[in-house]
Amino acid sequence: MTASSAPRVRIAEARAHIGQTVEIAGWLYNLRKSGKIVFPIVRDGSGIIQCVGAKADLGDEPFESLKRLTQESSLIVRGVLRADERAVGGVELDVHGFSIVQRVSEEAPYPITPKEHGIEFLMDHRHLWLRSLRQHAVLRVRHEVIRAVRDYFDSNGFTLVDTPVFTPAACEGTTTLFEVDYFDDEKAYLTQSGQLYNEATAMAFGKVYCFGPTFRAEKSKTRRHLTEFWMVEPEMAYATLDDVKQVAEEMVVFVVRRVLENRRADLAVLERDVARLEAVLPPFPKISYDEAVAILQSKGSTIEWGGDLGGGDETILSEMYDRPVMVDRYPSAVKAFYMQPDPERPEVALGVDVLAPEGYGEIIGGGQRVHDLALLEQRIAAHELPREAFEWYLDLRRYGTVPHGGFGMGIERCVSWICGLEHVRETIAFPRMLYRLRP
RNA sequence: UCCUCAGUAGCUCAAUGGUAGAGCAUUCGGCUGUUAACCGAAGGGUUGUAGGUUCGAGUCCUACCUGAGGAGCCA
Structure with missing residues (x-):
């Protein structure tokens, strides 16, 4: 759609075009008016810009039309870009002309006004809420995190080998799965981890990762749970727990640094204290489960050795350090069947969790996998898992098994x-949560 | 599944058991530098649903519905 011969410019690049006549295609974010001058604020997905329209320049009829334009109406404005310290982005556009693509009806105005709203209302209007500055900032950081994760693995010898979403059985047996009909009388389940398949591809490629959606039918209703979420899972052949910990640390440091480099403006919108992120440098503090339990007990937790860390326990630990903390060697009894026992202490597993600071808690879980055939058969039996379903997984231990791990x-x-x-x-x-499937 | 809290105008919230209100949004009017603009006016309500107590219920009681926070479980 073209309103004139003026070059189309995205707001994010407006600074580079000061003094030029350009056009911006977007939506009306807000509009302030003062008699014979209006200040339409236009957003185009890359940012917002304050425009200035004077009655004397536009003429009576266009001026009135612009003055009465409703929030989120789509329009194309053209005019001259001008540096102006009074404007939010430091750049303003003097409107010489405009065309309205669609005018939002005032009988049914845009529901999300530039005022406070409750979370239920916002979630019900998630499809529109995505237009707000704050949501833009969050999702751009998400994009950067995903890019950084991929860049990290791609530039460190990992091959992306994505794993299936439909799976025939549980990866871990314990958690709840979403069941779907798979043709004639067969049931399939949505994946809750690509890890078992990653172990197969790691034996084929050495270092692999998968990145995709994961589904958990747990009826968890907390600030850290979704029923559908995205997970990146690297897996490495010939790797020990220490290798896993090192890669996890490097990756987290890399990701945080990249966000700080490329998305500072978004962090500012979110009023994020970047000093807390700048502190995320190696080495991360590393403690054992034993030490964690002792620390927690000294701080009043009721945790006993042998139990898993509760959400409150994770919060206590993660608030103790200025950077992520690694907790390793959990009791084997509370961990999955594929976790390699510590050869020096079989009652603990060579697994590690990474807890993000400031009370955020677990962001990474991983460890070294059982690579011995007899031991794995024994663990499958002990967990009462259907052996037939794991024959292919056992094959990985029959044909050139090696110590391996991932997270x-x-x-x-x-x-x-x-x-x-x-x-x-x-x-x-579009988050999927217990009790929220729409929009 | 369990525990706690909430539901009043489009939105955010107020209202000792006694006439249902404000700000924003919308409409109309005013203003040539506004920054969630401001000033004046108007319209807008089956108080989540169904019962109950009471002379009288937004307010108290019961059940249900919806949502939020948390527990368990997990990334």
Whole structure:
């Protein structure tokens, strides 16, 4: 759509075109008026810009039309870009002409006004809420996190090998799965982890990662849970727990640095204290589960050795440090069947969780996998898992088995921490949660 | 599944058991530098639903519905 021969410019690039006549295609974000002058604020997806329209320049009829334009009406404005310290972005556009693409009816005005709204209302209007500055900032940080994660693995010898979403059985047996009909009388389940398949591709490619949606039918109703979320899962052949910890640390440091480099303006919109992110440097503090339990007990937690860390326990630990903390060697009994026992202490597993600071808690879970055939068969039996379903997985231990390991990072939890949000629901365009499937 | 809290105008909220209100949004009027602009006026309500207590219920009681926060479980 063209309103004139003036070049189309995105607001994010407006500074480079000061003094030129340009056109901007977007939507009316807000409009202030003062008699014979109006200040339409236009957004185009890349930013917002204050425009200035004077009655004397536009003529009576166009001026009145612009003055009465409703919020979120789509329009194309053309005029001259001018540096002006009074404007929010430092650049203003003097409107010489405009065309309205669609005028939003005043009988049914845009529901999200530039005022406060409750979370229920905003979630019900998520499809429109995405237009707001704050949501833009969060989702741009998400984009940067995903790009950084991919760049990290792509430039460190990992091959992207994505794993299936439809799976025949549970990866871990314990958590709840979404069940779907798979043709004739067969049931399939939506994946809750690509890890088992990652172990197969790691034996084929050495270092791999998968990145995709993950589904958990747990009836969790907290600020850190979604039923559909995105997870990146690297897996490495010939890797030990220490290798896993090192890669996790490097990746987190890399991701945070990239967000600080490229998305500072968005962090400013979110009023994120960037000093907290600048502190995310190696080495991360590393403690054992034993030490974690002792620390928690000394701080009043009721945790006993042998139990898993509760949400409150994670919060206590993550608030103790200025950077993510790694907790390793959990009791084998509370961990998945594929976790490699510590050869020196079989009662603990060679697993590690990474807890983000400021109370955000677990963003990464991983560790070293059982690579011995007999031990894996024994663990499958002990967990009462259907052996037949794991024959292909056991094959990986029959044909050139090696120590290996990896981890999974929840993208939304990571973005929530980096953005300093109260809840993971804002870190994905259309969150799926217990009791929320729409829009 | 369990525990706690909430539901009043389009939105955010107020209203000792006694006439249902304000700000924003919308409409009309005013203003040539506004920054969630401002000033004046107007319209806008089956107080989540169904019962109950009471002379009288937005307010008290019961059930249900919806949502939020948390627990368990997890990334």
